[in-house]
Each structure stands twice: as structure tokens, then as C-alpha cells.
Amino acid sequence: DGGITQSPKYLFRKEGQNVTLSCEQNLNHDAMYWYRQDPGQGLRLIYYSQIVNDFQKGDIAEGYSVSREKKESFPLTVTSAQKNPTAFYLCASRAAPLEEKLFFGSGTQLSVL
Amino acid sequence: QKEVEQNSGPLSVPEGAIASLNCTYSDRGSQSFFWYRQYSGKSPELIMSIYSNGDKEDGRFTAQLNKASQYVSLLIRDSQPSDSATYLCAVNWDAGGTSYGKLTFGQGTILTVHP
Numbered sequence: 072d073g074g075i076t077q078s079p080k081y082l083f084r085k086e087g088q089n090v091t092l093s094c095e096q097n098l099n100h101d102a103m104y105w106y107r108q109d110p111g112q113g114l115r116l117i118y119y120s121q122i123v124n125d126f127q128k129g130d131i132a133e134g135y136s137v138s139r140e141k142k143e144s145f146p147l148t149v150t151s152a153q154k155n156p157t158a159f160y161l162c163a164s165r166a167a168p169l170e171e172k173l174f175f176g177s178g179t180q181l182s183v184l
Numbered sequence: 185q186k187e188v189e190q191n192s193g194p195l196s197v198p199e200g201a202i203a204s205l206n207c208t209y210s211d212r213g214s215q216s217f218f219w220y221r222q223y224s225g226k227s228p229e230l231i232m233s234i235y236s237n238g239d240k241e242d243g244r245f246t247a248q249l250n251k252a253s254q255y256v257s258l259l260i261r262d263s264q265p266s267d268s269a270t271y272l273c274a275v276n277w278d279a280g281g282t283s284y285g286k287l288t289f290g291q292g293t294i295l296t297v298h299p
Contacts, residue, residue, distance in 0.1 A: 112292070
């Protein structure tokens with residue numbers, strides 16, 4: 072079945088540590104996105120990528136980094152510069168420039184130890 | 185700052201009733217509007233999209249768009265306990281696919297349908 076796989080489902084970060092969230096899709100989608108969701112809040116865009124080897128900052132990129140070396144993969148690194156990383160992280164993809172439907176992965180809950 | 189606001193919840197309705205969820209947005213140039221349903225601890229799933237003024241129906245769901253008043257609503261008829269979830273309104277600001285899928289989401293409204 073085609074879809075988006077996020078791992079791990081739960082992740083714990085220690086003070087000063089960088090952690091990487093995985094996002095893999097087999098939908099052959101060009102565009103991929105990372106959103107952050109805090110309790111009782113909507114989704115906020117962290118980074119997005121339209122094509123391989125290219126990505127842009129979203130609304131809350133500070134403290135995060137991404138790479139897009141392969142079409143199917145868009146990992147997100149939460150760096151130590153992100154002082155409030157506890158949130159639910161969602162990866163999404165989209166089929167084409169004029170296809171607006173987003174497909175979401177199952178999410179990663181990141182917590183600070 | 186483009187904003188999307190949803191009516192504060194939680195919203196509680198009895199089974200079989202109509203649930204009405206509202207959303208307002210700040211930018212008159214907005215072109216595309218979406219309603220996502222999110223069960224607790226799960227990812228959002230798209231249930232309705234609407235692009236033109238008026239109503240769009242899909243089963244028990246009706247989306248209503250009024251661009252002049254800058255609001256979009258979602259009606260759920262014959263509400264069922266399985267409809268209990270958080271409903272997220274999302275807006276795409278740019279036309280013609282140039283926004284690169286950068287949706288702006290409202291904070292969500294929690295709906296509870298009680299038997």
C-alpha cells in the first residue's frame with residue numbers, strides 16, 4: 072500500500088541533543104512538508120520541499136533542519152537550538168503543483184527528558 | 185500575518201443532531217479551503233475541500249463558503265459518536281498552485297457527539 076511512514080512513533084530528547092525524525096513516502100509525490108502541532112493548536116509549517124535537493128523554510132523553521140537527497144525521503148532534525156521541542160510532528164506529501172490534497176503520515180510525538 | 189480562526193470549543197451535540205463548525209480567515213485573496221478531521225493521537229485526514237462560494241455536499245457533510253464575509257463552515261448532519269474528533273479548518277492563500285501546498289490551519293474545534 073502507498074503511504075507515508077514516519078518513525079519513530081515516540082521520541083525522547085535529552086538536553087542539548089539533536090534528534091532526527093524520519094519521513095518516507097512511496098507515493099511518488101514531489102512535494103513534502105513538515106508540520107508541528109502543539110496541544111490545542113493547529114498545524115504550523117516548519118519546512119517544505121518541492122523537489123529533490125531543494126527546500127524552503129516555513130513559518131517556524133528556527134531550531135530545525137531538513138534534507139531532501141531522495142524523492143521519497145524528507146528527514147527533520149530537531150537541533151539543540153530548538154528550546155521547546157515537545158510537540159506532535161507530522162510529515163505530509165502532495166502529488167503535484169496543482170494537486171492541493173495533503174497526505175499525512177501517522178506522526179511522531181517528541182518529548183524532552 | 186494571515187490568520188485562520190475557528191469557533192472555540194469544545195462543541196457537544198447529541199447523536200442525530202446537526203453539528204456546525206465555523207472558520208474565519210483574514211486574507212480576502214484566499215482561494216482554497218479545506219476541512220480535516222483528526223482523531224486523538226492520529227494524523228489529519230481530508231474530509232472536504234471547497235473553492236467556490238456556496239455549498240458543497242458530500243454524504244452527511246456540507247461545506248459552505250462565503251468569500252465576501254470571509255468564512256467557511258462545515259455542517260455534519262445526523263451526527264454519530266464516530267464523528268467525535270478535532271476538526272481543522274485550513275486555507276491556501278495563493279491561487280493557481282503557487283502556494284506550494286502551504287496551508288494555514290486554524291486551531292481546531294473539538295467535537296463530541298454523545299449517544
